Amino acid sequence: MKKTITMLILMIIHAIPVLNAQQLSPTGICYVEVNNNNLLNAGSYKLQTSGKYLFNVVNIFAANINYDTSRGRPYLYCNNNVTKVLTNASTYIKPLQDKGMKVVLTILGNHQGAGLCNFPTRESARDFAQQLAHTVNTYGLDGIDFDDEYSDYGQNGTGQPNASSFVMLVQELKALLPNKMITFYYYGPAASRLSWNGLRVGDYVNHSWNASYGTFSAPNVPPLTNAQISPAAVWLGNTSNSTTTSLATQTKNGGYGVFMWYDLHGTNETSQLSAGTQTLYGEQTVLSTPLQLWTQGTNCDAPIGLFTSNLTGTSVKLNWSAVGTNTYDVDYKLASATAWTNAATATSSTSVTVSGLTANTEYDWRIRTNCSVKSTYIFAPRFNSGTGTTNPSGSAALSLDGSSESGSAGNLNLNGSALSFEGWIKPSSFKSASPYISSVMGTEVSDSNSAFLRLGDASLANNKLQFVLSINNVQQKLASVTALNANTWYHVAATYDGSNMRIYINGVLDATKSQTGNVVSNGAFNVGYLYNTSRNFNGKVDEMRVWKRALSQTEISQNMCNVTLPATSLAAYWKFNEGSGSSVQDTSGNGVTLTLTGVDASNWGTDVPCTTGSQKTGSSKAQKAVGQEEVMAKKQIKLYPNPLSTSSPLTISIPEEYNKGRLSVYNFNGGLVETKTLKAGANAYDLSSLSMGNYIIQFESQDGGLKQTEKLIVK
Template sequence: MKKAFITLILLIMHAIPALNAQQLSPTGICYVEVNNNNILNAGSYKLQTSGKYLFNVVNIFAANINYDTAKNRPYLYCNNNVTKVLTNADTYIKPLQAKGMKVVLTILGNHQGAGFCNFPSREAAKDFAQQLAQTVNTYGLDGIDFDDEYSDYGQNGTGQPNASSFVMLIQELKALLPNKMITFYYYGPAASRLSWNGLRVGDYVNYSWNAMYGTFSAPNVPPLTNAQISPAAVWMGNTSNATTTSLATQTKNGGYGVFMWYDLHGTNETSQLSAGTQTLYGEQTVLSTALQSWTAGTNCDAPIGLYTSNLTGTSAKLNWSAVGTNTYDVDYKPASATTWTSAATAINSTSVTISGLTANTEYDWRIRTNCSVKSTYIFAPRFNSGTGGTTPTGSSSLSLDGSTESGSAGSLNLSGSALSFEGWIKPSSFKSASPYISSVMGTEVSDSNSAFLRLGDANIANNKLQFVISINNVQQKLTATTALTANTWYHVAATYDGAAMKIYINGALDASKSQTGNVSSNGAFNVGYLYNTSRNFNGKVDEVRVWKRALSQTEISQNRCNVVFPATSLAAYWKFNEGSGSSVQDTSGNGVTLTLTGVDASNWGTDIPCPAGTQKVSANAKSQKATGLDQVTTKKQIRLYPNPVSQSSPLTISVPEEYNRGKLTIYNFNGRIAETKILQAGDHQYDLSKLSMGNYIIQFESQNADLKQTEKLIIK
């Protein structure tokens, strides 16, 4: 799970944002279908005597969650009318906010299989949450509203709803937008998937309302109270005035704190509004300003197919798919920053290379299309700039000749629903004759029993990675987009999670495809060899790992040069630190020794992808060296482990020597301080018995002010 880095000012905000000083009770919620109506009309209605505005929250209905089939990625899509509202925020959003109203963007499915309930992993949920948060921040919105309709789960090879998806999305979004509003239109699969693994959607949302117009039914979203719920649902022009009055009466008598109005039109609605407000507030509704008509926005879609390649530590290539013959504006920034830097303006290509990056740093980038108008921004997956050869590991690597030299681990059973391969390779050359294959690692007994990673195939370039797994007696294959260059170190990884196959290069997602079913792979596992010696790998290898689970992109990008223990489902880990000999020890603790064939002293060398000597090893790690559990503390970062952590287990907080001492502050997810401590350098055991199960923000500030780091902690 990627760590949420947010500033202290956001941390101390209350979970439920304050509304305007003239807030009504019940709070007035209004939806405006911007395809047909001007959202400014929500600011035209007031109560006759008090002069208070009727609506406290105005929902822009609606942006969509779409699906990029080329990249297997849900993305935020804004049609021409939503685009017009967002890109002209000074005209359509800020005037309402100036009247004390909150303006929230509703997100709705779009018949493409993408929805809130079928994210296959926390990584995927966080990616979409980041897109939403960036949109809120870019256009000055006050929050996000979720409506789980029209997703058509299963389309485009997407998965069906699962138990964890919606909870993870809401949790990740609240961490990114702690002082913004999150609301839930109580409908669809999401309404029955409100808790998972001790986490509840209701702990992170501010309001929820009934979605069945003309009825009175309170949503069940624990622990929301009546003050945060609208059991009434009025559809303007379709719910009768008599029913509106009845719903208002039941709301008031039941002590509910929210009243929802849907589909405010561009015609005078005071009659129906008054049928509710006379009961709710004892006042008629009047028009305070003239209503405004609406002219549809111009079509201008943002590009999709976004990915990052050629990561060097100090530079990266940003790529996208063309939208007609238009030009594009591209910006980027460190993930922890708030200010964007322009990478290109009105560029007519489909890529741009940025430089001057900081090695091993997370970055965001965004892009918009220039038509006769500008599209909204679409936000790319977050990427790590790469090591640039500066991240530490051991002191040696192994060179293989592409012919007679390889390593064998014996039989390894990788059958099941998930696995990962990862390691560093530096190809000396690529196979120039059929079948053009250079074997990296894995098992290949037959088409029905295999799981491996290699370079090349008969029908692909000999310098492109290919990930192969056997499912239902058939080899399923995924080919990388990026072509590798000889004599260059690359961190390569391949994962399968039961829903998709993915290839990562230098920590960045390079290729993926939807795939379901269980892998059949149980046999001889090799490094540098598969099937026959004509396919042996020619080049250097280092830090090879095999996992019986799918790693997230965060885990891959942040741990390319080391493994943080305890490491769940790590099947084998060969560091190649021996520097001599004909075997490589397994540091996973599972005893899977890699026996080398054809190797002598000349195969070992000090050309390594991650120079040694710049990483601090904690005292706790030193005590575990004998078992091969090399716990390392990343330089200039505190570290919490394990995380998530059981309430009955101790939490270790490791403070690097660089900081000597500092102040640790623990916030609950409402932004309130739970505890503060002064910590010296070293490892500290923290007693969790004082804290209840849930989610916390941990902030460490060093005494010399060199570090101010924020982490998210989950106590289960």
């Protein structure tokens, strides 16, 4: 009686799904390799006297974690045989469930670099967990089994195993599937990464079993008890009958609640099964129905390269990459809903526009390919429909807390001989603990695969910029001369042209380093995060851009607040004008959505470096009336002479088309020296308040049509 009560309590604590009245003790777990065997054969074996089915849980072995290099996204892949099972669930899954069995889908790597242990952020782990949950719900499965094999960590620019990944994945999945099974095949890097930040994998999985066939070894997955573990691992057809009996004896004597059988074939296995069941249950195993043959499924892959664009608040464009000349079925739904709405059936296009959305709301979408059969669905990243009009001021920036908040853009391939990073940052504070790093943006897979911009380093002041590129398998570093101040907006830029690395601050060249060679950078690109969360950026970000070419100083200084589109070699451009939500759209046209982690409405604000009506939010009326190039040619303030001495008169000429505007003068540390109003035409400027040094002159016209920054040198 006490044992029964204890088991009931454990079931409640760990949310172990209750099977049926015929469940055996220990529970029988069976793996079926569906590439070669019919899943239905798991329902053919019974105990001779009691008539109970031998297997309580049947694992479909196996679907894969593949990697979409175009989007930098791990995705769930089902080969032709797994596809056949799932898309014909009424034939292969439901009959087993009708017999009281649970049918679970095993997930393992596929030599593409993606695995259980290298999700770089919680958002990426949540995205994969959502894919798994959608698959379970769509095909009527009873849970997910994890097997950390064949990932080939590091391939395709993916990261190596980290401490947080597996814990985050199972935690996110359990939140989505609270009443389903989650199990762990105790093997690979995941077996040594079972706790992180006070969280334990064992708090979110129901069972774990030994993965070394023919041995008896209990997995150490706290707080799982003996009732939830199989120390025995029997490989049917390869483990001897005598060893099978020995493993069964140790299981029974040790009070373990699970017994795992691997690789059920399409031939009669009653002899070896009986070698275990006679000890475990006191009964022989018999065939209750004839075994069934298996014929291979037809190849039909779902499309990848999924992304959203043109979010208006009430509509969105859903995009994907073509798979041959096939057609596609596309559905969408509210993230909170269970029913899907069809967006397109048998379309030959690679995009579809969905209308009638609710503004600022989370949505899911899915797509499958129509071959001679249908593929399984692939589930796209969740998206926010947006507000449509952004915030009331027309301009916004995002604040990050330096700890748990950041943005993930997926994979960006920046390999080559030239690139540029630029954006506005307003640090709230700088890291006070070693290595004194605040990450701004970029990719850091390894020392031989990285390109990023950050503040500080172990041997660098925590408020100085550092530009880092992997060239010739070494991280080449360039530090700024200028130190930044907290609570001050700065435009920061870093360029590489194959000959020199350069850093610009507020449009002015600050530091240069001679360097040759090609950059190797192909991996997960982040904003506000690199390597680990202790290095997250604390402050505000705006107007972040990535280029696959080296910008000139003129381009940087004249386009700090906006870029005219389309723009050559612009890889990604996040304006942060959404003003709300958990994603930032890429306005470059490349669909590189920035997915935000840990943010809510409080992270968004209207403290921006470029005000409404300036280049930040678009063209003025004059720009709309004439060509952009013509307008930009007119829009130039002039400083002369420059450089000059403190005793020389300075003239600032404002184009006649602007009635007046505001002039701001900053020292090279970003401190505001003074502001004044200037009218159109030539304006004399009094230098008496300025000492020798370098200054930033910024002019903004009253109508917002011109915002220009220039460097002033006072000798």
